[in-house]
Every structure is written in structure tokens, then in C-alpha cells.
Amino acid sequence: MDYMEIVFALKAILASNDATEFAIVERHSHPADLAAALAKLTTADQCRLLGMASPAVRAQVFGYLSAKQQGALTAQFDRTRLAELLLHMHADERADLYNQLPEPQRDAALPALAQVEREDIRRLASYPEKTVGAVMTSDYATLPPDLTAREAIEELRRIAPDTETIYQSYVIDASRRLMGTVSLRELIVAAPHARVGDLMTPDPVSVPANAPREDAVRLIAKYDLLALPVINGGDMMVGIVTYDDAMDIEQAETDIDFRKVGAVSELGKGLKEASITLLYRKRVFWLVLLVFGNLFSGAGIAYFEDTILAYVALVFFLPLLVDSGGNAGSQSATLMVRALATGDVVIKDWAGMLGRELVVAGLLGATMALAVSGLGLWRGGPEIALVVALSMQLVVIVGSVIGMSLPFLLSRLKLDPATASAPLITSIADGTGVLIYFAIATAVLGLPGVD
Amino acid sequence: MDYMEIVFALKAILASNDATEFAIVERHSHPADLAAALAKLTTADQCRLLGMASPAVRAQVFGYLSAKQQGALTAQFDRTRLAELLLHMHADERADLYNQLPEPQRDAALPALAQVEREDIRRLASYPEKTVGAVMTSDYATLPPDLTAREAIEELRRIAPDTETIYQSYVIDASRRLMGTVSLRELIVAAPHARVGDLMTPDPVSVPANAPREDAVRLIAKYDLLALPVINGGDMMVGIVTYDDAMDIEQAETDIDFRKVGAVSELGKGLKEASITLLYRKRVFWLVLLVFGNLFSGAGIAYFEDTILAYVALVFFLPLLVDSGGNAGSQSATLMVRALATGDVVIKDWAGMLGRELVVAGLLGATMALAVSGLGLWRGGPEIALVVALSMQLVVIVGSVIGMSLPFLLSRLKLDPATASAPLITSIADGTGVLIYFAIATAVLGLPGVD
Known part of the structure; x- marks a missing residue:
């Protein structure tokens, strides 16, 4: 039976209250589908239906439910029912469930289990989160x-x-x-x-x-x-x-890395299950932090205010140049974060990777310098073209090297390389890009520059 | 034996040319480690050592080598050796290898195989890349x-x-x-x-x-x-x-998604194996494309040149505001790309997700508006503070909605949602941010604005 058929069948069983019907559904459905279908019902209905299930299937289905649904259900279970459930679950899922139970329920359920199961649960539940011990099973x-x-x-x-x-x-x-x-x-x-x-x-x-x-x-x-x-x-x-x-x-783990690369802290659950306040909390940290990172770009611009006033056309190229550095850096960082995560690259490869990165970034920068120099020529003449081309070449190289090196540095400091998110690299590369651009402009155009 | 021990043992065997020694290494090593150790040697040495291996182990080790190494080795094999290898490999790995062989080698090797293997290879090799048929096995x-x-x-x-x-x-x-x-x-x-x-x-x-x-x-x-x-x-x-x-x-698949999110086109291999020209080609497309995307930001700035000249302090806040929109958008896009890839979210969830995104982005924008209004007050007085706070609120909401919706739109158009990379979202949000910022500034400050 597929998922939609099961949902219909379960609703019919709730209406007729016919436990023999449930046995048929149970035999023809995969526990994963049964769990998905149950998730569509109220906790009370889930409780009634699981009451009709055989103990083994009940435990299997339970293992496929989300932690939140498990919590809502076990809150309804008395100690006998809870102990029976724990007894039939896989050792690893059982320990996870035990870790989530409120203290009184733990104390109520444990004595109903045999000594060997009690010790097994305590042992498995004792390993810190995200270690091998916390995910292993003793069966x-x-x-x-x-x-x-x-x-x-x-x-x-x-x-x-x-x-x-x-x-x-x-x-x-x-x-x-x-x-x-x-x-x-x-x-x-x-x-x-x-x-x-x-x-x-x-x-x-x-x-x-x-x-x-x-x-x-x-x-x-x-x-x-x-x-x-x-x-x-x-x-x-x-x-x-x-x-x-x-x-x-x-x-x-990939979910976590993906989110970090997008500058979202660890959610610990699916996007759909995440509440609005959780999403807010996990995103605001990086956003606010990056605002202060961007102050450097702003300060850089303020520093070159006279240059800007003398040659306001320079501002036209500002987003284009600084973003290119950020984009090249994001590319390098994302490639590196993933390669470090899969073990394709390790810390000692840094020097070799840096050499390659310099060549690739040099070529990329040259291509893009060529592309924007035409634009510079059109909007501001040969001098602007030179400023823009030189800046682009340098900005792309610097951005790429930052993007490539930061994940290594974080990894070296025993921090998660995925913290080198695209937004973080963009902010750093932006600040550097502003300085490079206006410094080159001031020099080439012979502008008043800085007092 | 671990990897380093195997490398040493293989070098000793090459020196002594003792095939009985190889049999011992073979028995005490996992084929995956043996393949990793072989990869450190020259193709000629690999050939000599594989010649000492039993046909079954040779085929197993071969299955763990990279496509490039397989190609270098099979180029050295005569038809008997190649046919024997194909015979002992798993059906799926065999079909992959067959697909890579140059035409003359295929024609040479096939007749040496039995009818049933020939048909099996042809059938498995006929499925298009990235379909289930291309990765299945017939064993x-x-x-x-x-x-x-x-x-x-x-x-x-x-x-x-x-x-x-x-x-x-x-x-x-x-x-x-x-x-x-x-x-x-x-x-x-x-x-x-x-x-x-x-x-x-x-x-x-x-x-x-x-x-x-x-x-x-x-x-x-x-x-x-x-x-x-x-x-x-x-x-x-x-x-x-x-x-x-x-x-x-x-x-x-995750490698591909990760790279796309970082605006790098599909590499088709590990980062370390990728050549400089491949990396250049896979990165330059998006970088150049995004340069032209950034022209909109530049054009937006040029359009408000008078506003800037009248109030050059506004430029200080430019990177900060536009980047915040891009950052918020990158967060939303990355969350959505991954959720769509894992099936956590499907296209019809768009409306519900949009509602939530508006609330979350509204809260994030308000927080950040508060953070930067103090900064505005300090650098430019109450009017600048108002402009900056209003712009921040709007920029974050608009950036988030773009970042959240683009992956859905791409998915709807049967394109890969991962194309909505952080750099792409940043570029789009930047252009929008420039317009929002200067439009609000012109209105609030009663500046000359646009002719």
C-alpha cells in the first residue's frame, strides 16, 4: 500500500474502530509509510491506532516518527505501555528515545525492564551527542x-x-x-x-x-x-x-554543512519542522555579525570620500568589482569546505592548493579584467579602463585566496571549515575590494586621495 | 594492514619482484586500501603489481580506482587481460569501464567474453548517464x-x-x-x-x-x-x-549541489583531481555572468549620482545595506535548495513557506534596522538614521523573499534549484538594494534626486 492508501485506510479504521482491519494495513505497509501516514493524524488518533498494532510493528513505526511526535505520544503512555515499547525498539533508537523522556517517565519505565536492557539503555544513552557511541547499536x-x-x-x-x-x-x-x-x-x-x-x-x-x-x-x-x-x-x-x-x-551532517555555507547556524531539524523563532535565532547571529563586518567596507569608502567626490563615476564600478572578489572567493570557499568535509582534501594539501588557486584565480581575473575594461573605456575613457581592469585582476586573486584559505585556517584551529560561508567570504572580500579599488584609482588617476 | 604499511610493502615487492609476497599483502588488505596505495605508484608499477594479483582481487581493486587511473591501466592491457578483467568485475562497474574504453579496445575485448556477459555489458552501458539504469547492477x-x-x-x-x-x-x-x-x-x-x-x-x-x-x-x-x-x-x-x-x-549529488550553491558548475570529479583548465572553465561562466548582473547595481548608482554628490555620507552605508539583503537572501536560498534536494520541502509548499519567510525576514530586518539606526544617528543624524533603518528593513525582506522564491521558481521550470547560488542571489539582491536605498534616501532627505 502506498502512503495515500494508508492514510485513507487509517481514517476508515478510526471510523469503524476495527482492529482486524489494522492488522491487514500493518501487513501490507512499510513501517516508514505507516509512520508518515500516522503523522497526518492527531496525537489521540495516533495513540488509538498504535494501540491496535502488534508490539513489534508499533516499535518499528515509532522509530520512524520525528522526535517531536515521539514525545507527544509517550506523554500519553502509561508505564507498562512505555516499557513494552522500549523493550521492542532497536537498541540505538531506544537509547535516543530514553534520552528525550522527561525524568519522571524515565524513572517510571526503567524498573519495568529487565536488568540487561536497563544497563544497555544507560550505557548507550551515556555517550555525548554526535559521537559514534551515541549512534551505535548494541544489537x-x-x-x-x-x-x-x-x-x-x-x-x-x-x-x-x-x-x-x-x-x-x-x-x-x-x-x-x-x-x-x-x-x-x-x-x-x-x-x-x-x-x-x-x-x-x-x-x-x-x-x-x-x-x-x-x-x-x-x-x-x-x-x-x-x-x-x-x-x-x-x-x-x-x-x-x-x-x-x-x-x-x-x-x-550535509544539512549542517549546507546551512553553514549559507551562514545559517545549525537548526537540528528539517526546514519544515523548524519554528519561526528557531529560524530567526539561527539566522540573526550571522546577519548582525556580517553587518559589523561590512562596516570596514563603509569605513574604506569614507576614507576615500574625496576620491569619490572628485570622480563620482568610480562608484558605478564599485558593486561590480567588490562583488566579483566576493563571488570568486565564495566559489573557492565552497569547493574547499566540501572537499575538506568529504576528506578529498586534508590540511597538509594547503600549499599545493594555494599554488593552483593562484593560477586559476589569475586566469579568471584576467578574463574578467578584459570584460570590464571595455566597459570602463565606454563609461570613463582609458584611464578608468586601466583602473577598473587592474582592480578586477587584483580583487579576484585576493578574494579567491581568502576564500580558499579560510576553510583551511578554521580547520587548522579545530573549528568547522563550513563556517567560512559565502556571506562571510563576501563581506571580507568586499572590504578588501573597496581598499584595492580606491587605492588603485587614487594612484592611477593622480587624485587628491587622502589627507 | 593499513594504507601506509601497504605502500611500503608494495615498494618492497617491486624491488624483490616476489609474487608470493603480494599474495600475503592481498590477503591482509582491503581492496579499497590496496587501490589507494597503488594510486601512489606509476602506471607501469601498478601494472606489474596487478599482474601478481589473483583475477578476483585484481577486479575488486580495479573497481576502487579512479576513472583516470583505470583508463591509464587498460591502455596497457592486451585483449586477453582486458577480457579477464571485465569478466571478474561487478556488472555495474564493468559497464562503467566499458563505457570509458576507446572504440578499438571495446571491439577487441568483447568477442573474448561469453554471449551472456556481452549482452549484459551492452544493456547496462546503454542507459543514459545519471539514470537509475546507469548505476544498477545485474548481479x-x-x-x-x-x-x-x-x-x-x-x-x-x-x-x-x-x-x-x-x-x-x-x-x-x-x-x-x-x-x-x-x-x-x-x-x-x-x-x-x-x-x-x-x-x-x-x-x-x-x-x-x-x-x-x-x-x-x-x-x-x-x-x-x-x-x-x-x-x-x-x-x-x-x-x-x-x-x-x-x-x-x-x-x-551532494558535491554537485554544494558546488552549484557556490556558483561553480559541475566538475564531475574530486577537487584534487580537477585540472586547472577544468576549474577555470567551471568557474568563469558564473563569474562573468554575475559581472553583468552587477551592472544593474552600477546603473542604479549612476542613476542616483546627484543624490550621492549631495550627500556623499550615504555611500558609507551602501555596502552594509546591500550586503545585508544579499546575506539574508543567501541564507534563505541555501536552506531552500537543500530542503528541495532532500525532499523535505516540495513545490506546493511555496505559499506556506513564503508566509513564514515574510515573518522571519520581518523580524530579522527589524533587528538589523535597530542595529544600524544607532550607527546612522552617530554618523549622520536622525534623518540618515531613518533612511538607513527603513532601507535595512525593506532590503532584508526583499532579499529573503527573492532568495527563498528563486529555488522554487527554478524547480518549477524543471531547472536545478541549486542554480540559485549565494553569489547569484547576492547580485540580484544588491541591485534591488541599491534602488531601495537611494529611493528612500531621495524621498526622506528631500534631495534633488533624478532629473
Whole structure:
């Protein structure tokens, strides 16, 4: 059933109050679609419908709801219902939900869970946000090295219902140290009596639990992994990050980078869900800061007031020249921010990149100087043409070098390179552009210049 | 072995010419790392080392090399070697490589392959770039519905060596119509005599082969799929897109969007691999175009030349005001471009988003008007303060609305919304800002204005 069919079906079920109908919808819909359809209904209706769902499906659907919707629903749940939900959710989603619950609900729900689940929730919920630990799950399959392939498959069959993936198993020793990985594919293809320890791939790629979550994404993408094992400080295996969570993290991280490049601070949610006050708060900081950045341009202009009064035609070229520097700088900065984010470029590449940037910017500047010199000739004669062409050449080179270097500098200072947003680069390049332009004009035109 | 260890080991092997050493490196390295290490060597050395690799590993490593490196290597291969390579590569990577080969090499290699591989290569290579068909693979597992679970597992074991994933199988009828999907997990957990037709999930999500490749990524991410089935116009199954390819596509598409937002045309490769002339060509178009866009700002200034001469202090606020409009517009545009790319927002949301944008921009404008009115008071007295504050309020609202609406408009016209780059929005908002500012100044200050 597709999304619209589900919405209609759910409305019909609410009208008829027929739980058997819900079982049919449940069987023919993907939990992601069911969650999207539920999101269209009131919290009360969501509550009634989820009450008809089987515990497993309820937990799955719950995992696809937004944090806000989850909060509204759990506020309606009593402790038994909440504990049952927590029990059936994936370990990572469960820990996320637990982190969001208000204190009284946490205290109410926890005692209803078994010791092992309680400890698991507390452990997963304890990792700081945006670390690998905060996104990993503890539902993974481990195998001892001395099992045979046949026994291993039997063991995987047994634990399949409670395990996020059985396609990748982790071979650990008695102290939970990660020895290797073995895939279900390898187990199935192998001779039934082959030992897991001989079948496994030794020294697998892993990631520390306290590493930033992007590290997990990068490793999963690089090695085409289904899941990446996570180890703690003592080299013990503590969880896995699955490829589907990696895709979600990748999208969230790209959202953040995109917004930063547009000079919007981190929203933490989708654009549609963001409230007006949140949008205001996340945008006003940079806008006001950049106003004060632009004061330098204004001050530069004020400094050259006499030049302007003597030759007001110069102002015609002002936006064109300073914007070109800003535009060239924005191009360089955006290319660099993304390349640093994907690991295509690292800090030590700076010098090499700078050399290339100088050549590219020199060529770009020359092209644009040529384009505007004709314009200068037409509007103000050969002297203006010379001023405008020289300024353009210099402004584009300086803008590009600033745009290219700032992300490196930020990265070097352990700050996020994406802070080098197009508006920030534009403001810096504008201020520099004003100075370059009027300085060249004063020199070439032999104007009174500065007192 | 990690990357640096592999580089050292490969250099030692080249010195000793010991192929048995290579077998050890091969067994202890991930093909991705082996490819990265090889990329540090000359093409001749790469050729020698790949000659020592087993055919399967050689094909795997080859799949991780860049298109440029693949081209340099295959130019050295004779037809037997090339045919062997094509035979061992994954179907999708093979078709990509085939598409890149020069005509004579294609003609030389094809006859050495079996009929079925030849047809497969031709079929996959025939889909237009950036469609689902161009990224799908034909190495997938199909099962007839009347097999038992035990027989199905036996069949998967048999085809495992030639199949990209055996974890998801596709149940098809006699005319290759997709009936459902069944996972290896479901097969393993099921009773051995259960029929595949009863175990399968019917009506699975699928994507047409001629759809844009982003559609496949979106579906895989939404439904957390390992692989997505691809169907042709006649509803027949023709391939799958795997999650790891989806991650690569997602990254490539985000690269493109990022660059467009920075006003850089599509590079088609990593920043480090891009040549100086490519970078020049991809950047110069927008830079020159935007110069002419800025002529409007210049013309606006020229139009109000008398106003400027009468009140040169106004020029101090010019960069500050016009840039604020551009910055607010860049913020809105970047938010909207990304939201449209991820599907968070769709075209019909425009009116609702516009209403919200007006409120947010109104608040932002008011804040910034307040901030600059003090500045106006200090530099020029109450009248200038009024002009500056009014202009700021209006400039920010107009800039935001332009920035927010342009991506929608482009999307509506079936153009890429990411073309609404920060520099483009800045240029448009600048021109508008100049007009707003001087028009308000002329009116409030009762200046001579325009003849």
C-alpha cells in the first residue's frame, strides 16, 4: 500500500474502530509509510491506532516518527505501555528515545525492564551527542572462533529476532576483544565443519566509540561495509554502526554543512519542522555579525570620500568589482569546505592548493579584467579602463585566496571549515575590494586621495 | 594492514619482484586500501603489481580506482587481460569501464567474453548517464515462488560467488515480473519446508530504470533497504541498486549541489583531481555572468549620482545595506535548495513557506534596522538614521523573499534549484538594494534626486 492508501485506510479504521482491519494495513505497509501516514493524524488518533498494532510493528513505526511526535505520544503512555515499547525498539533508537523522556517517565519505565536492557539503555544513552557511541547499536551478533560454520548459522538463526543484522558477525575472544569478522555469505558458502576462526577476516576496520560520528560514515562508505564495529578505550567491542544509520548521519551532517555555507547556524531539524523563532535565532547571529563586518567596507569608502567626490563615476564600478572578489572567493570557499568535509582534501594539501588557486584565480581575473575594461573605456575613457581592469585582476586573486584559505585556517584551529560561508567570504572580500579599488584609482588617476 | 604499511610493502615487492609476497599483502588488505596505495605508484608499477594479483582481487581493486587511473591501466592491457578483467568485475562497474574504453579496445575485448556477459555489458552501458539504469547492477539473486526455504538457501549458496548480494532475493514470475522480496534472514529463520511465495513480502518498493538516480537513493534511505529492485517499462525486473552504490551517488549529488550553491558548475570529479583548465572553465561562466548582473547595481548608482554628490555620507552605508539583503537572501536560498534536494520541502509548499519567510525576514530586518539606526544617528543624524533603518528593513525582506522564491521558481521550470547560488542571489539582491536605498534616501532627505 502506498502512503495515500494508508492514510485513507487509517481514517476508515478510526471510523469503524476495527482492529482486524489494522492488522491487514500493518501487513501490507512499510513501517516508514505507516509512520508518515500516522503523522497526518492527531496525537489521540495516533495513540488509538498504535494501540491496535502488534508490539513489534508499533516499535518499528515509532522509530520512524520525528522526535517531536515521539514525545507527544509517550506523554500519553502509561508505564507498562512505555516499557513494552522500549523493550521492542532497536537498541540505538531506544537509547535516543530514553534520552528525550522527561525524568519522571524515565524513572517510571526503567524498573519495568529487565536488568540487561536497563544497563544497555544507560550505557548507550551515556555517550555525548554526535559521537559514534551515541549512534551505535548494541544489537549485533558475536561468535566465538571455535564454532563450526553450521553451528554459527544455527546460532545466528536463534538470535535473529533480536539482532539488527545477522549478515555480519563479529568474532570476539573471552575478553570481548574483536578478532575478526565473518559474513553470513561466507558461513553459508563454507564447508559445514569449517571453523569460524579460519573463515573470518582478521584485523577488521573499527572505530572508537568516542570518535565523531562522521568517522563512522566515512569508513562505512570507503569500505562498502554493512556495519562497522565500535570499540571502547580498552579495545573491547561495544557496538556497531549500521549502513542505514550511516546514511541518515551523512544526510544530517550535509544539512549542517549546507546551512553553514549559507551562514545559517545549525537548526537540528528539517526546514519544515523548524519554528519561526528557531529560524530567526539561527539566522540573526550571522546577519548582525556580517553587518559589523561590512562596516570596514563603509569605513574604506569614507576614507576615500574625496576620491569619490572628485570622480563620482568610480562608484558605478564599485558593486561590480567588490562583488566579483566576493563571488570568486565564495566559489573557492565552497569547493574547499566540501572537499575538506568529504576528506578529498586534508590540511597538509594547503600549499599545493594555494599554488593552483593562484593560477586559476589569475586566469579568471584576467578574463574578467578584459570584460570590464571595455566597459570602463565606454563609461570613463582609458584611464578608468586601466583602473577598473587592474582592480578586477587584483580583487579576484585576493578574494579567491581568502576564500580558499579560510576553510583551511578554521580547520587548522579545530573549528568547522563550513563556517567560512559565502556571506562571510563576501563581506571580507568586499572590504578588501573597496581598499584595492580606491587605492588603485587614487594612484592611477593622480587624485587628491587622502589627507 | 593499513594504507601506509601497504605502500611500503608494495615498494618492497617491486624491488624483490616476489609474487608470493603480494599474495600475503592481498590477503591482509582491503581492496579499497590496496587501490589507494597503488594510486601512489606509476602506471607501469601498478601494472606489474596487478599482474601478481589473483583475477578476483585484481577486479575488486580495479573497481576502487579512479576513472583516470583505470583508463591509464587498460591502455596497457592486451585483449586477453582486458577480457579477464571485465569478466571478474561487478556488472555495474564493468559497464562503467566499458563505457570509458576507446572504440578499438571495446571491439577487441568483447568477442573474448561469453554471449551472456556481452549482452549484459551492452544493456547496462546503454542507459543514459545519471539514470537509475546507469548505476544498477545485474548481479542479483532471483528465486521462483514455489521453492522451499531450504532449496532457496541451497540456490543462494550456489550463485553466491557471482552475485552482488545474496541477502535480498527477488521473487519473480515466468515473465520476470517482480512478485516480492525475501531476505536471507527470513529464509534462515523460516521452517525448511516453507515456500518462498509464502515467506516473501509482496508488492515491494521498486524504481523504474529511466528514473533519475537520486530517486533510488531517496527510496533506499527512506526504507532502509539493502538493495532496491529496478524495473523496466514493461514491469520486468532488470537490476538492483545496492546501498553502497546509493551512498556513492548521494555523495556525488551532494558535491554537485554544494558546488552549484557556490556558483561553480559541475566538475564531475574530486577537487584534487580537477585540472586547472577544468576549474577555470567551471568557474568563469558564473563569474562573468554575475559581472553583468552587477551592472544593474552600477546603473542604479549612476542613476542616483546627484543624490550621492549631495550627500556623499550615504555611500558609507551602501555596502552594509546591500550586503545585508544579499546575506539574508543567501541564507534563505541555501536552506531552500537543500530542503528541495532532500525532499523535505516540495513545490506546493511555496505559499506556506513564503508566509513564514515574510515573518522571519520581518523580524530579522527589524533587528538589523535597530542595529544600524544607532550607527546612522552617530554618523549622520536622525534623518540618515531613518533612511538607513527603513532601507535595512525593506532590503532584508526583499532579499529573503527573492532568495527563498528563486529555488522554487527554478524547480518549477524543471531547472536545478541549486542554480540559485549565494553569489547569484547576492547580485540580484544588491541591485534591488541599491534602488531601495537611494529611493528612500531621495524621498526622506528631500534631495534633488533624478532629473
